[in-house]
Amino acid sequence: MTLKETAMDTTTITCPTHTFRAMGCQIDLWLETDEATAVSAFAAVVQLFAENERLLSRFLPTSELSQLNGRAGQWVPVSDLLWNVLEEALIWALATDGLFDPTCLNALEAAGYTASFEALAAAQHNGRSAATHLLTGQWSAIRLDVDRQAVYLPPGVRIDLGGIAKGYTAQQAVNLMSRWGACLVNAGGDLVAGPAPAGFPGWPVGIARPSATKRTNTALNIWLVDAALATSGVDYRRWTMNGRAAHHLIDPRTGQPAATNLLTATVWAAQAAEAEVRATTSLIMGLHESLDFLESQPHLAAVLFSADGEMHQTPTIHNLAF
Amino acid sequence: MTTKNRPQRGQQFGSLKIAVATGSLAAVLLGTQLLARQDSAATAVAAQDTVVINVPANVPTTLQTGPASAPTTSLSQRQVNLNLQPIPQAAVPQIRTAPAVVRVAPLTQTRSSR
Numbered sequence: 064m065t066l067k068e069t070a071m072d073t074t075t076i077t078c079p080t081h082t083f084r085a086m087g088c089q090i091d092l093w094l095e096t097d098e099a100t101a102v103s104a105f106a107a108v109v110q111l112f113a114e115n116e117r118l119l120s121r122f123l124p125t126s127e128l129s130q131l132n133g134r135a136g137q138w139v140p141v142s143d144l145l146w147n148v149l150e151e152a153l154i155w156a157l158a159t160d161g162l163f164d165p166t167c168l169n170a171l172e173a174a175g176y177t178a179s180f181e182a183l184a185a186a187q188h189n190g191r192s193a194a195t196h197l198l199t200g201q202w203s204a205i206r207l208d209v210d211r212q213a214v215y216l217p218p219g220v221r222i223d224l225g226g227i228a229k230g231y232t233a234q235q236a237v238n239l240m241s242r243w244g245a246c247l248v249n250a251g252g253d254l255v256a257g258p259a260p261a262g263f264p265g266w267p268v269g270i271a272r273p274s275a276t277k278r279t280n281t282a283l284n285i286w287l288v289d290a291a292l293a294t295s296g297v298d299y300r301r302w303t304m305n306g307r308a309a310h311h312l313i314d315p316r317t318g319q320p321a322a323t324n325l326l327t328a329t330v331w332a333a334q335a336a337e338a339e340v341r342a343t344t345s346l347i348m349g350l351h352e353s354l355d356f357l358e359s360q361p362h363l364a365a366v367l368f369s370a371d372g373e374m375h376q377t378p379t380i381h382n383l384a385f
Numbered sequence: 386m387t388t389k390n391r392p393q394r395g396q397q398f399g400s401l402k403i404a405v406a407t408g409s410l411a412a413v414l415l416g417t418q419l420l421a422r423q424d425s426a427a428t429a430v431a432a433q434d435t436v437v438i439n440v441p442a443n444v445p446t447t448l449q450t451g452p453a454s455a456p457t458t459s460l461s462q463r464q465v466n467l468n469l470q471p472i473p474q475a476a477v478p479q480i481r482t483a484p485a486v487v488r489v490a491p492l493t494q495t496r497s498s499r
Contacts, residue, residue, distance in 0.1 A: 073488045088498055252496040269494035277499055284491050296497025327497050385489065 076260050076267070078245075081105040085112035086120070086229050088251025092236070095260045096244040104243050108236045115235075118144050119228040121168060128224060132168070135216040138208065146212050149205075152227050155340040156202040162344040164315035166201040168223040174320050175304040176311050199315040226343060229253060230293060230335035247287070252294050255335045256287040264288065267385065273298035273326035273368045282374055283366060285331070285383040293338035295346045296327035298368075314347050321347045324370050328353065331364040331383065341365070350375065 079101030081092045092108055094101045118127040127145050141149070152165040205222075206215040216222065233250040240246035241257040247266045248255045259265045265286030271279035275298055285292070297310040297320075314321040328345035332338035341363060345353035350369050357365045357377050364379035 073490050075490045076492060091493060093492065247492065249493045249495075251498045252494075253498075254493065254495050263489070267489045267491045269491035271494045271496035274496070279494065279496050281491060281494050284489075292495045294495045294497050299497050299499060329495055 076263065078260065079105075081109075083109055083112075085109070086116050086232070086251065087122070088229070089249075090251070091249040092240070093247040093266070094240050094244055095246065100243050104240050107239060108248075111236055111239065112232055115144060115228065115232045118142060119148060119224050121223050121225070128222065131214060131216065132221040135220050136218040138211070138213045138215050140211055140213045143212075146214070148224055148228050148231050149214060149222070150207070151231065151336050152222075152224055153202055153205060153207075155227070155336065159340060159344050161200055161202065161315055162347055163340045164199055164202055164313070165222050165224060165227070166205070166220050167199045167313040167315055167318075168221040169219075170199050170313045170315075170318045171223055171311065173318075174309045174311070174313065175302055176309075199313065199318045226253075226293075226295070226339045227336055230255070230291065230339040234291065234335040253335065253339060254287060254292040256290060256292075259286075259288040265383075268292065270294070270329050270366050271327075272374075273372070275299060275301075282368075283376075283380070284385050285380065286385055287331075287383070290331060290333050291335040291338040292329060292331050293335065293342040294327055294329040295339075295342040297321075297323065297346065298326045312343065312346055323347060324349050325353070326368045326370055326372070328368075329366045330357070331380070333362065337363075 076093075076095075078093055078095040079098055080094075081101075083090055090112060092105055094104050096104070116126075117123065120126045121128055121132070123129060127142055131139050131141060131145070149165070152163075155163045156165060201217060201220045204217045204220065207213075208215070229250050230253055233248045233253060233255040236248045236250075237246055237255045237257045240248075244258070245260040245266075246257040247268075252271075254266075254268055256266045256268075263286070265288035267284060268287050269281030270283045270285065270292070271294070272282045273296060274280070277299075295312065297312060301310045303309065310320045312321045312323070313319070323346050325346050328342045330338045330341040330345060332341060341357070342365075345357065345365065345367065348356065350367060353365075354367060354375055354377070357363055361379060363377070364383060365377045366380055367375040369375060
């Protein structure tokens with residue numbers, strides 16, 4: 064008997080790419096165009112991330128967001144960018160009935176997330192567990208003056224736009240680069256894709272298995288085109304707080320790091336903001352509640368990893384997988 | 386003056402010649418057609434059929450290369466059958482490539498923030 068092997072060619076997409084750091088993570092860009100155009104486009108995207116970080120970072124005392132947080136109890140006129148991102152965050156807080164909460168900064172800092180994760184990882188945190196003055200669920204008390212484009216934060220309320228600001232910026236970058244060609248952005252593990260590269264049905268991307276280290280293995284491959292794929296997880300960004308393990312995903316119902324039976328939640332959606340919000344809230348809800356919800360939403364697709372390492376998928380993910 | 390109505394002898398021969406010539410021509414044409422029909426019936430090759438040519442046993446299958454060389458003419462003891470595939474009546478080029486199995490490597494992956 065003769066054994067015939069089928070030759071399998073491994074194809075990769077070759078196009079200009081660029082990597083840089085912003086918003087506390089690595090940003091990777093791909094743009095299918097000529098080199099000269101790509102250089103200009105990448106420079107514009109680097110500037111976009113830098114500008115958005117300068118305005119929206121909670122770790123920069125001089126950022127517009129920090130200035131706003133420092134002036135709670137007053138009406139503060141804000142830039143177009145801060146206005147748009149805050150508006151989007153409040154819309155999603157409403158849509159998720161508060162499970163996505165941009166006013167959880169006090170709780171986050173009380174949990175020990177007081178500096179960038181790189182700084183936290185360098186030393187164990189010995190902060191106070193200030194459960195007594197947590198202020199979550201205050202998003203509905205924020206007031207917006209459309210005519211003056213001004214924001215009023217109730218006294219004591221502070222905002223964190225972390226994930227949604229990163230997703231918003233990645234979506235802006237894709238919208239910008241799409242003028243020149245097919246494009247893809249990986250912003251610290253959150254992916255946003257524009258049009259598909261020539262000859263392919265989309266951008267071939269992987270969904271990682273949970274990992275406590277920087278190295279990750281791919282569990283599933285999908286085609287991503289004109290859509291976003293975001294992952295929230297408690298598998299990596301963990302630290303110890305007064306000897307107890309803590310992570311950065313606050314459950315607004317308790318003001319504490321979410322007691323979840325999921326390690327990671329990856330959600331596919333048409334826009335980055337929704338993918339980001341649904342991934343975060345899935346993790347907070349836990350396996351069964353989030354899977355029930357995601358399966359009832361045909362416009363979403365998801366892959367969840369439970370604490371025992373098992374993979375759970377919505378049926379819709381199979382339409383994208385390869 | 387007397388007028389004679391009897392046909393002349395030369396005219397009679399002329400008519401006969403024409404009749405014989407016409408008959409001969411008709412016979413030739415009919416005969417040719419009959420032969421042609423017989424030929425086509427015996428030699429027409431259906432497009433799908435394979436033509437088998439039997440080469441007689443006493444036909445040399447190698448060529449003698451020169452007088453000094455060893456005898457190279459050999460006679461096959463068996464008949465050699467040459468199977469000739471039919472010539473396509475309407476040739477249509479068909480380029481078939483093996484179905485390619487392409488594995489695409491993912492460019493990047495989604496994961497929780499690192």
